[in-house]
Amino acid sequence: MSTADAEAQGANARAIAFILAGVFFISINDMLIKLLSGDYPLHQMVFVRSAIGICVSLVILRYEGGLAMLRTATPGLHLVRALLIVMANMTFFAALAVMPLGAATALFFVAPLFITLLAIPVLGEKVGRHRMTAILIGLLGVAVMMAPGVDWGGIARWSLLLPVAAALCYAGMQVLTRKLGAQSAASAMAVYIQTTFILVSLAFFLVAGDGRFSEGLESDSLVFLLRAWVWPPLADWWKFGLLGLLAGGVGYALSQAYRIGNAATVASYEYTGLPIAILWGWVIFGEVPSLPMLAGTALIAGAGLYVFARERARARPLAASRPQRRS
Numbered sequence: 203m204s205t206a207d208a209e210a211q212g213a214n215a216r217a218i219a220f221i222l223a224g225v226f227f228i229s230i231n232d233m234l235i236k237l238l239s240g241d242y243p244l245h246q247m248v249f250v251r252s253a254i255g256i257c258v259s260l261v262i263l264r265y266e267g268g269l270a271m272l273r274t275a276t277p278g279l280h281l282v283r284a285l286l287i288v289m290a291n292m293t294f295f296a297a298l299a300v301m302p303l304g305a306a307t308a309l310f311f312v313a314p315l316f317i318t319l320l321a322i323p324v325l326g327e328k329v330g331r332h333r334m335t336a337i338l339i340g341l342l343g344v345a346v347m348m349a350p351g352v353d354w355g356g357i358a359r360w361s362l363l364l365p366v367a368a369a370l371c372y373a374g375m376q377v378l379t380r381k382l383g384a385q386s387a388a389s390a391m392a393v394y395i396q397t398t399f400i401l402v403s404l405a406f407f408l409v410a411g412d413g414r415f416s417e418g419l420e421s422d423s424l425v426f427l428l429r430a431w432v433w434p435p436l437a438d439w440w441k442f443g444l445l446g447l448l449a450g451g452v453g454y455a456l457s458q459a460y461r462i463g464n465a466a467t468v469a470s471y472e473y474t475g476l477p478i479a480i481l482w483g484w485v486i487f488g489e490v491p492s493l494p495m496l497a498g499t500a501l502i503a504g505a506g507l508y509v510f511a512r513e514r515a516r517a518r519p520l521a522a523s524r525p526q527r528r529s
Contacts, residue, residue: 217463221471224455229478231448232298232307233486234441239299241438243413243429244292245406247445252399254446255453259396262454263389271390279378280391284398286375291399292427294368299426300361301354302489304480308499309347309365311476314469314506315340316373324377333512336505343501352494361423379460392453399449407431470510473503 231251238247263271274280297306315337321327329337346352348362406427410416413430434442459468476499483489491499 213462214464214467217459217468218471220455220459221463221468222474224452224459225472225475226478227448227452227455229475229482231445231452232295232303232479233482234445234448235295236298236303236487238438238441239295239426242432242434243406243411244295244299244426245403245410246431247442248291248295248399249403249407250442251445251449252396252403254443255449256393256396256400258447258450259389259392259453262450263387263393266387266389271387272393274390280394281398283375283378284395285402286371286378287395288398288402290368290371290375292368292402293364293371296423296427297361297364297368300357300422301365302491302495303483303487304476304489304491304499305347305483305495306365307476307479308495308502309344309362310369310372311473311502311506312340312344312366313369313372313376314509315502316370317376318509320373320377330512333509336508336512340502340505343498343505345498346494346501347498349494353492358421358423361421364423389454389457391457392450395453396449465513467510470507473507476503 235244235247263269294306294310297309318329318333318337322329344366348359354362410428411431413428416425416428416430419425419428480491480499483491
């Protein structure tokens with residue numbers, strides 16, 4: 203094995219470790235937000251977690267090179283990227299307020315299929331019949347889960363589109379990340395995103411922080427977005443603190459994984475989040491997925507993993523001098 207191959211394998215191994223850690227952190231984060239969604243507004247939780255998370259990110263940034271690493275030649279693209287991930291988080295968390303954790307996570311995992319589609323007009327990539335077939339199968343999985351005969355209890359049908367919208371925003375963010383290329387450290391990118399989360403949540407507070415827009419609303423998702431801020435009791439402080447620590451850990455782990463590893467290889471490991479989400483839903487919330495939900499989940503996951511397998515098979519070797527840096 204050549205030195206370049208050994209370096210590439212070592213980088214991919216580290217990237218896989220980072221993505222597995224990030225996915226586990228995300229599962230805990232989602233579970234906590236669902237637990238707190240009945241008592242607090244989403245923008246309050248986002249503000250607290252991001253205020254703590256940015257402190258964690260700044261500490262890591264200090265060891266990666268300091269504040270000078272925040273300089274960028276493309277601030278506008280970084281802002282658009284950050285706003286897309288904010289929108290993805292907001293819509294997904296709104297879904298968690300009303301949907302089973304495993305089902306919302308499964309629908310969100312159409313994101314890799316959206317990434318493949320968006321790469322055609324944005325990046326000029328060609329997508330062959332194998333990957334297009336996989337995309338259609340994944341979308342069939344979404345249709346199976348959303349079919350009129352599937353029992354979702356009292357959930358409004360439009361709420362099922364929230365994790366799909368989150369997936370589309372996330373896909374746009376990832377395609378933009380590919381377009382930006384290797385221009386920023388992982389910690390710097392985490393600081394950009396946490397700063398945007400703080401600004402957006404403060405804007406929500408200034409406009410709707412008193413809860414006046416939530417009065418009379420019947421949708422639990424909209425109430426979750428617009429209810430008034432509440433000072434948490436001491437019993438909930440540790441949950442908010444943990445959300446903040448997780449936010450910092452997730453932002454760094456995911457950015458680092460995609461910077462140092464092969465994107466198709468790394469992304470396939472994100473699917474470990476599906477069984478973890480289903481497990482949390484069952485253990486913590488007593489959610490037992492129905493047969494149509496399991497079938498749709500299997501179609502979505504299978505299609506996504508096939509797309510990653512095709513991309514990995516077609517990928518060019520990593521640079522000889524060092525692993526490619528990916529955002």
